[in-house]
Amino acid sequence: MQVLKTIAELRTWVAAKQNEKQTIGFVPTMGALHEGHLTLAAAAKKENDVAIMSVFVNPTQFGPNEDFDAYPRDLARDVELASSVGVDAVFAPSVDDMYPHDGGIRLLAGRQATILCGASRPGHFDGVIQVVSKLFHLVQPTHAYFGQKDAQQVAIIQTMVRDFNFPVTLRIIPVVREEDGLAKSSRNIYLSEAERAEAPNIYAALQMARDIVVKTNDAAAAVQAARNHIESTTNGRIDYIEVLSYPDLAQVNEQTTDVLIAAAVYIGTTRLIDNILVSVGGK
Ligand SMILES: Nc1ncnc2c1ncn2[C@@H]1O[C@H](COP(=O)(O)OP(=O)(O)OP(=O)(O)O)[C@@H](O)[C@H]1O
Ligand SMILES: CC(C)(CO)[C@@H](O)C(=O)[O-]
Numbered sequence: 001m002q003v004l005k006t007i008a009e010l011r012t013w014v015a016a017k018q019n020e021k022q023t024i025g026f027v028p029t030m031g032a033l034h035e036g037h038l039t040l041a042a043a044a045k046k047e048n049d050v051a052i053m054s055v056f057v058n059p060t061q062f063g064p065n066e067d068f069d070a071y072p073r074d075l076a077r078d079v080e081l082a083s084s085v086g087v088d089a090v091f092a093p094s095v096d097d098m099y100p101h102d103g104g105i106r107l108l109a110g111r112q113a114t115i116l117c118g119a120s121r122p123g124h125f126d127g128v129i130q131v132v133s134k135l136f137h138l139v140q141p142t143h144a145y146f147g148q149k150d151a152q153q154v155a156i157i158q159t160m161v162r163d164f165n166f167p168v169t170l171r172i173i174p175v176v177r178e179e180d181g182l183a184k185s186s187r188n189i190y191l192s193e194a195e196r197a198e199a200p201n202i203y204a205a206l207q208m209a210r211d212i213v214v215k216t217n218d219a220a221a222a223v224q225a226a227r228n229h230i231e232s233t234t235n236g237r238i239d240y241i242e243v244l245s246y247p248d249l250a251q252v253n254e255q256t257t258d259v260l261i262a263a264a265v266y267i268g269t270t271r272l273i274d275n276i277l278v279s280v281g282g283k
């Protein structure tokens with residue numbers, strides 16, 4: 001396992017793999033690894049000659065009052081975990097190496113970034129596509145691995161790859177959950193014991209909404225049922241619960257085939273997201 005701490009080191013590593021005609025599987029992360037990330041990494045290793053993971057807490061996707069400074073960082077632990085699932089290299093650059101210039105070119109995510117998490121985190125997805133496009137240019141992966149837990153991020157990156165012709169195939173991995181249903185997340189460590197006990201109700205609420213969507217296709221009733229469940233079982237504050245077509249993220253209608261039921265809820269001060277993707281009839 002190699003730890004590449006600069007763009008220069010990464011370029012040397014990538015060039016060597018390309019010379020050897022090796023396929024490259026790439027897993028972008030912000031570190032604080034858990035089983036969700038490791039599932040992505042294991043798939044990258046299985047489906048490619050080599051697997052590389054980036055560990056970079058990207059400042060441009062955090063708002064001014066968000067948790068950039070507090071975000072958990074432990075590179076030694078991350079390297080050990082990545083190595084345990086066969087990752088060949090970890091790219092962990094500094095902010096200065098990734099962003100040496102002030103006020104350079106910025107990318108703008110489109111309509112899909114204006115709703116859901118984009119509404120409460122203005123500029124978040126612009127920062128995500130900025131860093132992911134840089135990482136794709138640097139790593140030049142054959143396949144890149146993302147988690148369905150960040151469903152909106154997946155939809156926007158799919159659009160970016162399509163619109164900007166990135167020569168990469170995206171692989172999307174289902175949400176990895178704790179036994180009680182809570183989606184694994186690096187931010188779960190912020191939860192107190194009481195908050196952790198409430199948090200699985202987010203997934204329970206999404207499951208109720210899913211059952212209503214499947215039976216009746218009534219998006220409004222599904223959202224209401226999920227809201228009622230969260231309000232009656234947690235002290236949380238709902239940021240959003242929405243039922244939208246996927247991946248275009250528009251209102252569902254009779255033609256819709258894939259429905260995203262997504263929620264963001266503040267449990268205490270921790271903002272957790274989760275979602276369920278369901279296939280419906282479509283006409
Ligand atoms: N529970 C999970 N199941 C599947 N994929 C996941 C899960 N958690 C994270 N991922 C994926 O891992 C990649 C890196 O995510 P990231 O480093 O932001 O971790 P995270 O746990 O989602 O962090 P946070 O919840 O704090 O945003 C993303 O593609 C993300 O979707
Ligand atoms: C894709 C990503 C690594 C970009 O910083 C981040 O948004 C994440 O961890 O999901």
Ligand code: BAL
Pocket residue numbers: 030061062150153
């Ligand atoms: N997984 C998305 C990264 C973020 O919340 O900034």
